[in-house]
Amino acid sequence: MKSCQKQILALGIIALFVLTIFSPLVSSENQPDKTNGNVSLLDGDEEISLLRVEHYLFLNAEDNTNAFDVRYVFPPDYQYQVPILLEVLEDSTADILHYQIDDGTNEPNKIAKFTIGAMEKDERVLIHFSCWVLVKNHEYNDLSEYVKIPEKKDLPEETKIWLSSTDVVQARRILIKYTAMQLRGGGDNLISFANNISSFIKEHRYFLFFLQLKLGVFFSQDAITTLFINGENVGRSHLACALLRSNNIPARVLLANNDQGFWTQMHYMVEYYCPDYGWVLIDPTKGETPYDTKKQVVNRVCYPEDEEDTKTDYIFPLMKGEERWIWINTENVYPYYVDCDEGSKSQMFNESEITTDSFTADYAFFRTQNVFHQYEKYLKMNLTGENLGHLQDAISYQKQATSKLQENDDINEYIYFIDKAYDEYKDIDIS
Secondary structure, eight states, X not given: OHHHHHHHHHHXXXXXXHHHTTOOOOOTTTSOOOOOOOOOOOTTEEEEEXXXXXXXXXXXXXXXXXXXXXXXXXXXXXXXXXXXXXXXXTTOOSOEEEEEEEEOSSTXXXXXXXXXXXXXXXXXXXXXXXXXXXXXXOOOTTSOSOOBOOOGGGSOGGGGGGGOOOSSXXXXXHHHHHHHHHHHTTOOXXXXXXXXXXXXXXXXXXXXXXXXXXXXXXXXXXXXXXXHHOOOHHHHHHHHHHHHHTTTOOEEEEEEEESOSSOBSOEEEEEEEETTTEEEEEBTTTTBSSOOGGGEEXXXXXXXXXXXXXXXXXXXXXXXXXXXXXXXXXXXXXXXXXXXXXXSEEEEEEEEEEEXXXXXXXXXXXXHHHHHHHHHHHHTSOOOHHHHHHHHHHHHHHHHHHHHHHHHOOHHHHHHHHHHHHHHHHTXXXX
C-alpha cells in the first residue's frame, strides 16, 4: 500500500512538472549577483587549513575469495590542496596486507589501493582510514567582475574536452540552450552568467526536490531531468555544466567531501574555466560562486568519460552512488551500504585554520608537496633495512606534523616536522 502511495505521489510530481514546465525563468537582470561574502585578509597574509576526510568502507564477501585489491578515489595534489598522508585507523578489521597511492587514469587524479587478505563467505570487514590534506584558501578576490564569454577558438586546447555534450550533461539540447540564453540575458559577462546559473539552480523548482526527498523517490540526475524537476547535488552539477558548456565555457564536475557537518557519501561540485585566470569553483547546491577552496577536499576531477558514473543518485536506494568510485578486482566482494548510520560513509573535518604570512604559507605548501611525492613513491616499493626505517620515520613525522597543527594551530611546528619527514626521505638510498 505504501509503495502504491509513493508511486501516486511520484506521478503527482510529474503532473506538477507539466503545470510548471512553461513557467518563465527569472531574468538574468533580476538574478542576485551572489558572492561568498568573505572578508579579505590583509595584504601578504594567507589562510591555511588542515582538512581531514574520514572514510568507513565496509566490504561484504558473497563467497570465499583469495587476496584482492580495493581501489578508491584519493585527493590529488591539485591547485590549492595537497595531500599529506593516508592514515589507516586501528579499528579497521580488514586484513590490510599493503596499501599505496597510485596515479589515476587522467591527471591530476589519484587512487588509494588496498591489498586485502582472503575473506570467507558472508564475512564483513571494515577499512577505516583518514586522508589528511593541507589547503591554502582562495577566495577569488583577484577575479575580475567582468570577463568576456570566450569563443571556442580562443580557449586553451587542454580545456576543450570539457565542452562535450554527454548522456548526462546534454549541453546541445534546445531546452538547455534556451535556458542558458535567458540566464545570460543578452550580455557577454562570464562572471555574471556563472552567478546567475548558480543562483538559478539552487532555487529552481525547489519544492519538487523537497517532494522527491520526502518520498525517497529520485529520478535520473542528468541535466535535462534536473531542469524539469530539480535534483540532488549530482544533477545540479550536471545542469550547471550543461548551461555553461552550451556557451563555450569549459565546465567539469568535481567529486568532493565538503563541510556539510554530517556523514555523507561525498558531494558533487563544478568548476568552470575563466580565460586568463583558470578554474573557478561553483557549489550549485548552495548557489554560490566563487566558492572558497577551504570548504571541501576534492577527490576527483571528472572527465567526460566519468560523467556516466556520476548519474546515479547516492541517497536512494541504499546509498549506492559512491560504489562507482570503488573498484574491486573480484566479483565475490562488494561495498556495503545501508545509510549514513550503518554501512560505508565519509565526512570532512576542518581540524585547524590559521592565518600566516604568504612566505610561510607558500613554504609549508611547497614542502608538503615535496614530502607527499616522496611518500607516494616509496609506499609502492618493497623497502627493507635502513630504507624501511627511514620510510617509517618519515611517516611518523608526517603524523606528528598533522597532530601539532591540529592541536596547537602552529604552522611553524608543522613545518618543523614536515621538514624532518623530508630529510628522512632524502636518506633513502635505492641506487
